[in-house]
Amino acid sequence: MASDLVPSSGYSIATGTYYSKRDPITLPPPHRHLDLTTYVFSHQHNTETAFIDAQSGAQLSYRTLRHNVRALATGLQRLGIRKRDVVLVILPNTIDVPCIYLAIVSIGAIITTANPLNTEAEIRKQVADSNPVLAFAAPELAHKARAAQLPVILTQKTSPIANDSEYVATLNELFQSNVDDFRSIDIQQEDTATLLYSSGTTGKNKGVVSTHRNHIAMVTGFIQRSDPEKDIALCIVPLFHVYGFFYAVSAIAKGSTLILMAKFEFAQMLANVERYRMNTLAIAPPIFVALTKSPLVAKYDLSSLKRISCGGASLGKESIDELIALFPDMEISQVTQFQSLYV
Template sequence: MEIVGESGFCPSTGIYHSKWDGAALLPPPPAAALPSFLLSAGPPAKAAFVDAASGAALSYEGLRQRTAAAAAALRGLGVCRGDVVLVVSPNSLHFPVVVLGIMSVGAVFSTANFLNTREELQIQIRDSNPVVVVTTSELRPKLLGLVSGPLVLVPELLQLVAQEEAVAAAAAVEGTSPEEAAALMYSSGTTGKSKAVVCTHGNLIAMSCILRQVWLAAHGGDPGEDVYLCAVPLFHMFGFSMFVCGALAAGATVVVLRRYSLEGTLGAVAEHRITRLPAVPPMVNQLARSPHLAEKFDLSSLREVICSGAPLAGDHRDRFRRCFPRITLSQCYGLTETSGPITLCDGVAGKVHASIGRLVPSMEAKICDVRTRRPLPPEQIGELCVRGPPATALGIDDEGWLHTGDLCYIDGRGLVFLVDRIKELIKYKAYQVVPAELEEILSRHPDVADVAVIPHPSSEAGEIPVACVVRRDGSSISEDEIISFMAAKVAPYKKIRRVRFVDSIPRSPSGKILRRRLKEATLEGQRLEISPRL
């Protein structure tokens, strides 16, 4: 098999191979159940999770004991192997305990955004059919009457069984196979309805091993020495894969922030000597726009900010580099369907990374022409398709490839660059317009606080690009000014044809723009007169 340079590309197959494939893989875990694997990783006395506000810590041994307690309590509630248990909760020390406890009885954990409306929660509950819902006292009223089974509060669950009995209970189900379902996660639903994705124990163990291996190789030492700040939601795959799967497999410590705020994040970094901060683009943007606030905190321990969840605009990267020249800003990319990261920047030289990194170990990729499906060589844009052990069955074709729906290219160094979602391309006459490109340009305007570009139907052009703009405080910028600003910077077919001023841009917990909601609001609330500007 001939591989071309550092790109990892094989011309005869059209497949890109991970640069990590030649490295010695860590031994496969003996346990088929994810909890058994993760709970055997860290030193017993070491802190696994720390509450950012109170400083309360849960050691690896304490995590094992509380997981066993949660498992025993769930058995007492009648939860059986294969049952779905839904967790609706903000971040807390209890979150990993509950989800590991659910998997320890052979049940399937599912999560929901605790900020969802009652109607949105009802849709997900009907789809997943949980036998038990675990939540908090604050969220209980929103869930009352939505489930026929018990509605259990987190503290009550952990007190249902005496500690002595819990320790004696088996923490993992005998004979769990890697093919058994461990989690039922829901995708962001950026372009359509949120999809349920089944992740097996094997998928999640593979991802845990991959993260541990890359961190071990990239750090040149023990990744367990790192202290991570969990400021993103644990109910999302990004948070779960990083802080439960990856961090526990590496034997690291995770400091949990209950609710994100910029000041709370900076305070936690300073107080707990955080070394690595996984984040989403709005957090990075907020950091870069608040250097004076950051100066009030000791951030000397922070070595890296890892951004994922959505593309990070170049302007935001540049601003971050100017504000925090000592801190590495890297990106990674993953999907719910791949149980977490597909690419990581670990080991990539430089302080600020425009790429989303290289393929993780055991991951293969193809860049396919969107029209012909022909595999493309380096530097050419097409759909990213991936194949590897963490990938779930959802969206996989007959040859084992998962079609991501994302436009990407891979350069001669094997670095992957994300362009945009295929479904989000705007078809203007005979041209394809990439919304992310226009958004990046518009975000540089001093009067624009946030922006999203969406298509709007046109009988003459097919679709036109429409900019949904959040004005910066005190600005009175007009539609004509924005259109003129863009007209000087892009080709004629890429011009913004109309502008809608909005109060905010709806985003998923991972920072992705929810264009579907903006499109619906545009179609329902406003008829756009577009013909004069075509």
């Protein structure tokens, strides 16, 4: 690190680089062979519930999560998925999505995600660019993957998907795989873990390569610099976005209970905060602003909230000041993911 840092900003005149003023985080040695899934599960905690579906109330325990990740990874190996194969995920926020992510990267395969709202043409374009060999899709989205001529794993088998030739397996079938058949894969931290696509705000959307070490570094920073109190958190940012991906895997490593909403609705979000007595909220800037403007906020008991994490874009100082005026003791953090930064 440069020695000529401007104390107020961390800017180095000599290198033209901004350095963090925080103490450096402690990362695993770069030469150590380590995958993201193993690292996430290496953190010990005594939390029982990992995920809750806000709409149905369905829950997934940490014990079941660990089993399902290993069983699904075994099932993917049985289907012929190998290290460096790309797997497409087209799913809304569900409690199974983080399990799918961790299973894919645990066998050295690479995740690419697509917005469920993308058209068939947009999916075909991403498939042509990222070259996946398989797709996970909800039944109502499976036609988008099949239009790109991909074999599909359905998250559930429901009508009108009745033809067995239209999919290779269901998620529940793969969860029944014998975990004793799992074959360990040698994965280095510099191996690619994800190929997530930008939104295309300033041009065509682009796939961004991130390594296991990239994600390990982000998870480590989250754990080492966050409040040690266990979170009961609501995540309404989409899990196909890098912010949602990061937040979900970090929550697992920290031992949080994460409540997921498949479809965002502002009043329902407030009701869920009240119902589950959440202390942490992960949101995007438009929702942050809505918390300062909407009269609905006063109709719900949000007193359990202690922390708000906002990512996806920068917040204006005015919006932050307005929220602090409403919630004086609120801890507000802004999250930025540098996906292509090698640590």
